Amino acid sequence: MTLSPDKPFSPKKIPFFYGWVIAVVGTLGIIMSMPGQTVGVSAFSEHLLKAFNITRNQFSFAYMVGTIISSLFLIKVGKMYDRFGVRFVAGIAALGMGAALIGLSFAGIAVHKFSFSYISDTYITVGILTIGFFVLRFCGQGVLTMVSRNMVAKWFIRKRGLVVGITGIFISFSFSSSPKLLDALIGKVGWQMAWIICGLIAGLLFSFIVLFFYRDNPEDCGLVPDGSIAEKTNESIHSAKQQFTLKEARNNFAFWIFSLSLAMCALYITALTFHVASVFTKAGLTTKEAFMIFIPSSFISIIGRLIGGWISDKIKLKYLLSVFLLGMIISITGMIFLQEGLPIWSVIIGNGIMSGLFALILTIVWPTYFGKKHLGAITGLNMSIIIFFSAVGPWIFSQSLALSKSYCPAAYFCLTVVLILFVLSFKADNPQKGTKSG
Numbered sequence: 104m105t106l107s108p109d110k111p112f113s114p115k116k117i118p119f120f121y122g123w124v125i126a127v128v129g130t131l132g133i134i135m136s137m138p139g140q141t142v143g144v145s146a147f148s149e150h151l152l153k154a155f156n157i158t159r160n161q162f163s164f165a166y167m168v169g170t171i172i173s174s175l176f177l178i179k180v181g182k183m184y185d186r187f188g189v190r191f192v193a194g195i196a197a198l199g200m201g202a203a204l205i206g207l208s209f210a211g212i213a214v215h216k217f218s219f220s221y222i223s224d225t226y227i228t229v230g231i232l233t234i235g236f237f238v239l240r241f242c243g244q245g246v247l248t249m250v251s252r253n254m255v256a257k258w259f260i261r262k263r264g265l266v267v268g269i270t271g272i273f274i275s276f277s278f279s280s281s282p283k284l285l286d287a288l289i290g291k292v293g294w295q296m297a298w299i300i301c302g303l304i305a306g307l308l309f310s311f312i313v314l315f316f317y318r319d320n321p322e323d324c325g326l327v328p329d330g331s332i333a334e335k336t337n338e339s340i341h342s343a344k345q346q347f348t349l350k351e352a353r354n355n356f357a358f359w360i361f362s363l364s365l366a367m368c369a370l371y372i373t374a375l376t377f378h379v380a381s382v383f384t385k386a387g388l389t390t391k392e393a394f395m396i397f398i399p400s401s402f403i404s405i406i407g408r409l410i411g412g413w414i415s416d417k418i419k420l421k422y423l424l425s426v427f428l429l430g431m432i433i434s435i436t437g438m439i440f441l442q443e444g445l446p447i448w449s450v451i452i453g454n455g456i457m458s459g460l461f462a463l464i465l466t467i468v469w470p471t472y473f474g475k476k477h478l479g480a481i482t483g484l485n486m487s488i489i490i491f492f493s494a495v496g497p498w499i500f501s502q503s504l505a506l507s508k509s510y511c512p513a514a515y516f517c518l519t520v521v522l523i524l525f526v527l528s529f530k531a532d533n534p535q536k537g538t539k540s541g
Contacts, residue, residue, distance in 0.1 A: 106188060106190045106191060106314070108318050108319065108323045108324045109324075111315060113324070113325075114318055114324040114326065115324055115325045115326060119330075120326070120329075120330030121258075121318065121321070121324065121326060121330075122258035122259060122266075122321065122326075122328070122329070122330055124316060125254060125255055125258045125316075125317075125318060126255055126258070126259075126266050126269075126270055128312060128313075128316045128317060129251045129252070129254050129255035129270070129317075130251075130255070130270040130273055130274060131309070131312070132193060132247055132248075132250075132251030132254075132309070132313070132317075133247075133248050133251050133252065133274050134273070134274060134277045134278075135197065135200075135247065135304075135305050135309045136200070136243040136244060136247040136248045136251075137243075137277065137278060137281050138200065138204055138239070138243060138298075138301045138302075138305060139200055139203075139239045139240055139242060139243015139244045139245075139247070140243060140244050140248075140278070141244075141373060141376065141377070141493070142278050142281055142282060142376075143243075143281060143285065143301075144166065144236075144239070145282065145376075146281070146282050146285035146286050146289065147285070147289070147294050147297075147298070148162060150289060150294040151232070151294070154211060154294070155210070155211065155228045155232075156225075157225060157228055157229065160501075161225065161228075161229050162232070163377075163497060163498070163501070164229065165229045165230075165232040165233040165236055166232075166236050166494075167494045167495065167497070167498055168233050168236075168237075169232070169233045169234070169235070169236030169237035169239070169240055170236065170237075170240045170244075170490060170491075170493065170494035171490075171491055171494045171495070172233075172237045172241075173236075173237050173238075173240040173241035173244075173245055173490060174245070174486070174487045174488075174489075174490035174491040174494065175487065176241060176245075177241075177245050177246070177249065177483040177484070177486045177487040177490070178349075178480060178483040178484050178487055179483070180192065180245070180246050180249075180479075180483055181249070181478075181479035181480040181481070181482055181483020181484070181486075182349075182479060182480045182483065183479070184249075184250050184253070184478075184479030184483070185476070185477055185478065185479035185480055188319045189250050189251075189253070189254045189317050189318070189319050190313055190314055190317045190318070190319075192246060192250050192479075193246070193247060193250045193251065193254075193313045193317055194310050194313045194314050194317075195246075196242045196243075196246035196247040196250070197242070197247060197305055197306060197309045197310040197313055198306050198310050199238055199241070199242035199246075199306075200238075200239060200242035200243045200247060200302075200305050200306065201302040201303065201304075201305045201306015201307060201310070202238070202302070202306060203235055203238035203239040203242060203243075203302075204239065204298045204299070204301050204302030204305065204306070205298065205299050205302035205303075205306070206235055206238075207232075207235040207239065207298055208294075208295040208296070208298040208299050208302070209295075210228075210231050210232065210235060211295075213231050240490070243305075244490060245486055245490060248486075249479075249482055249483065249486050250479070252462075252465065252466045252482075253466075253469075253470075253478050253479065253482055254317060254318075254319065255267065255270065255466065256466050256467065256469070256470045256475075256478075257319065257320050257321070257328070257470065257475050257478070258320075258321050258328060259328055259329055260328040260329055261328075261329050261416065262329050262416065263415075263416065263466075263467055263470075263471075264411070264412045264413065264414070264415030264416040264463065264467055265412050265413055265416060266412070267412055267415075267462070267463050267466045267467060268408050268409050268410075268411060268412015268413060268415075268463060269409070269412065271408040271412070271459075271462050271463060272405050272408060272409070274462065275401060275404055275405055275408065275458070276401075276405075279397065279398075279401045285297065285301075288300065320475070344474075344535060345474060345534075345535055346473075346474035346475070346476035346477065347472075347473035347474055347477065347481070347534070348477050348480075349477055349480040349481055349484060351473075352472075352473045352477075352481045352484075353484065355472075355473075355534050356530065356531065357421070357472060357531040357532060357533070357534060358472070358473075358481075358485075360424070360524060360527050360528055360530070360531040361424060361464065361468050361472075361485075361531060362484075362485050362488050362489075363488070363520075363524060364424055364427065364428055364521075364524050364528065365461065365464065365465055365485070365488075365489055366488045366489045366491075366492035366493075367431065367492065367517065367520055367521055367524065368427070368431055368457050368461055369489045369490070369492050369493035369496065370492040370493060370495065370496035370499070370517065371431065371434070371435065371496065371517050371521075372454065372457060372458070372496075373493040373494075373496040373497060374496035374497045374499065374500040374513070375434075375438065375450075375454075375500075377496070377497040377500070378497065378500050378501065378504075378510065379393045379394065379396075380393050380394070381504070381510075382438065382441065382510055383441070385504075385509065385510065386441035386442060387442070388441070388442070388443065388447075392443075392447070396447065396450055396451050396454065397454075399451050399455070400451050400452075400454040400455040400458065401455070401458075402455070403451065403452060403454075403455025403456065403459065404454075404455045404456075404458040404459040405459070406455075406459070407430075407455055407456050407458075407459025407460060408459040408460070408462075408463060411423060411426075411459060411460050411463050412463055415463060415467055419532075419533070420464070420467065420468055420471060420472075420531075420533070421528055421529060421530075421531040421532060421533075423460060423463070423464060424464060424468075424528045424531060425525060425528045425529060426456065426460065427456065427457065427460040427461070427464060428521055428524055428525040428528055429456070429525065430452070430453045430454075430455070430456025430457045430459075430460070431453060431456075431457050431517075431521050432453070432518065432521055432522065432525065433449050433452060433453035433456070434449065434450050434452075434453025434454050434456075434457060435453070435514055435517050435518045435521065436449055436453075436518065437449025437450040437451075437453060438450055438510070438514050439511055439514045439515065439518070465485075465489075469481050469482050469485065471533065471535075472533050472534055472535065473534070499513050499516070500513045
């Protein structure tokens, strides 16, 4: 089932290091997953609420359940990635995401077709949306993002942090501009046709790009990471000699500190983004002020990503994790005491640090700590945890508001967990024997 790396062409015959092509198409793969990300779905949410006449809670429930179910299958897909390779798995994921987008565009017809007198149309609608969101989130946010990141990480060792930092800038710009672009597309052709267009691009066009340009390992192509045989002989701070299995990684202390830290970021930032207007109005601020925090945060994120990418090739990764958690502490503290002035800027700066370092750590740490041989299975477990936490985050914050009329209890819970992880992060050492990286 593994496709030959020399077909339809041999990367070794390219006049420059093929890893740079991998960096470009891997970045494009993450960008293509955008319709399956929260930022992509949110552009359609208001249109879906009106079209299907369902409540926001019902819509959120379908989204949460679909996301949670999708997280349960990622370990299995990670093992398939290790066995069959990136082109097969990413190609299937692209086709699946395209099918989900086109299928969701016809959800109204499906509701009508499966309508029964003894079952409420609301239940049928929520059920269909849940199935659609499951496939969309599984293929987009889960599989396509995971394998594209892993592929890029495999092609670089000494330059891994720098490459991830640079590519992250394009990803950040694409994701931050996507809501406006999707909203403009919806305004021009309607939400159904917009999803069909996205589905055709992701399902047909990008699947061909995957089959044509994606490659698993430089070694399979007769090349070496970073493109230089000379560099292969030099010991890198992030080179991994020992190849951990999923079971060995799962029993490692550092795996859980990094995984839970990334998962808590996903929980908090998804919840804040989902409820941002309500969070700000509860604090006596306006919705305009709420949405304005994302613009300056994105600029801080870009700066943080560049600096983090450059410095990550030179320092122990556990210290980068500590900075990442410190950014989360700053943001959550700002949210708890939210008002004009310093608290708002605390949220902006904290979010910028978090988002700048999130993808960087997520991409670099696993091949550095546990090697490349079982990377799919290990990242599959990590992504399962992250996606599960991101799914329950908005629900936890909504329950906090419902029970206490405030988001503060949920925020205090997040702050407590993150403070504990911050202290433990200094013990999240690299398990590679004799390494200087940690």
